[in-house]
Amino acid sequence: MKRTTLALLGLVSLAACAQAPQGAAADAAGSQAATAQAPAPAPKAAPRPDTPEGRALAALRELDPNIEPDRLRAAPIPGFREAIVSGQTLYVSDDGRYVFIPGVNGALFDIRQQKNLSEASLASLRRELLQEIPKSERIVFAPPDPKYTVTVFTDVECGYCRKLHQEIAEYNRQGIAIEYLAFPRMGLGSEDYRKMVAVWCAPDRRRALTDAKNDRPVPVRECKTTVNQQYALGQRVGLTGTPMILAPDGTQLGGYVPPRQLRERLDKLAQGGAGAGAP
Structure with missing residues (x-):
């Protein structure tokens, strides 16, 4: 996998690096025994590959084969799907070529060319x-x-x-x-x-x-x-x-x-x- 892709994944996973609040950590530790017995959620049905959702999912999995969006649906932007991954909202073009990451340092990536188009323009x-x-x-x-x-x-x-x-x-x-x-x-x-x-x-x-x-x-x-x-x-x-x-x-x-x-x-x-x- 090329470094451009890895850079994108770094942006996607920023939320995972944040330290949990002490209270939340204590609650998690206190309930470990109970949650250990909780049944695993049923796997979501994968979208068909020939749909916009399927192409969006395939694009995200080019970045990381283990990506499992918590939500994948039509975006407010025409021609894009909205994906939420680990608390980060991403927008993937319906053809699966472009990924847009909003935010202060937001960027538009061309997956096919492995290129950060926003950085190139700037x-x-x-x-x-x-x-x-x-x-x-x-x-x-x-x-x-x-x-x-x-x-x-x-x-x-x-x-x-x-x-x-x-x-x-x-x-x-x-x-x-x-x-x-x-x-x-x-x-x-x-x-x-x-x-x-x-x-x-x-x-x-x-x-x-x-x-x-x-x-x-x-x-x-x-x-x-x-x-x-x-x-x-x-x-x-x-x-x-x-x-x-x-x-x-x-x-x-x-x-x-x-x-x-x-x-x-x-x-x-x-x-x-x-x-x-x-x-």
């Missing part, structure tokens, strides 16, 4: 939008001859941004250049924002950024910067948290990704791999 837009920020406004940490260059929206306060920066030398050893853009996650006008403006106004931005991420003081400065523009750009490219790593083609590679793993994802993307994007 990646194309990101690539165009990133060109609005000139190279001179990025803070760059790069090896002499980088194999890959990624854009990272960063914040000076967030823990994973700091962790990524602590490993900047290893990213460079992996042949990866990091081009930082500012995204003060506390918003414009915040203390976080003022620190990032001071970094971008510093005569040595690389040193100032490293100092800020290590709680060393950065002299307060004001100058004409594109920090506001970078912040707005982050919102336009779909940023929901920092750091955000983007490949040259606009594909989102994740938040914090360890150096070796990031190199592997970039290699797969360069080879046309379907699973190089964020999980």
Whole structure:
């Protein structure tokens, strides 16, 4: 099974990773003996393969042979079936080719091509939008001859941004250049924002950024910067948290990704791999 499919299954099974409330867990433990004797529910009759429900079920089982929807019926969207799997609602086209997962990070998948169509469209837009920020406004940490260059929206306060920066030398050893853009996650006008403006106004931005991420003081400065523009750009490219790593083609590679793993994802993307994007 290809990685694109596995990524989709990861979205489907998010609810299964949530920890049950303590009260519910206690109730479950207390009733274990009683429920152990409960008869298993009768298996549901499988829909005929030549029906929209049958094709939808077959499509879902291409993703996971063990999928057993709790509900499968006509959707409010014409041409789709609605499936509920482990508390997650999915929409499958009546021909069994497309699966749509709604939500904040919703996506439309083409099962036949093993492709996330939503991410492909957004990646194309990101690539165009990133060109609005000139190279001179990025803070760059790069090896002499980088194999890959990624854009990272960063914040000076967030823990994973700091962790990524602590490993900047290893990213460079992996042949990866990091081009930082500012995204003060506390918003414009915040203390976080003022620190990032001071970094971008510093005569040595690389040193100032490293100092800020290590709680060393950065002299307060004001100058004409594109920090506001970078912040707005982050919102336009779909940023929901920092750091955000983007490949040259606009594909989102994740938040914090360890150096070796990031190199592997970039290699797969360069080879046309379907699973190089964020999980």
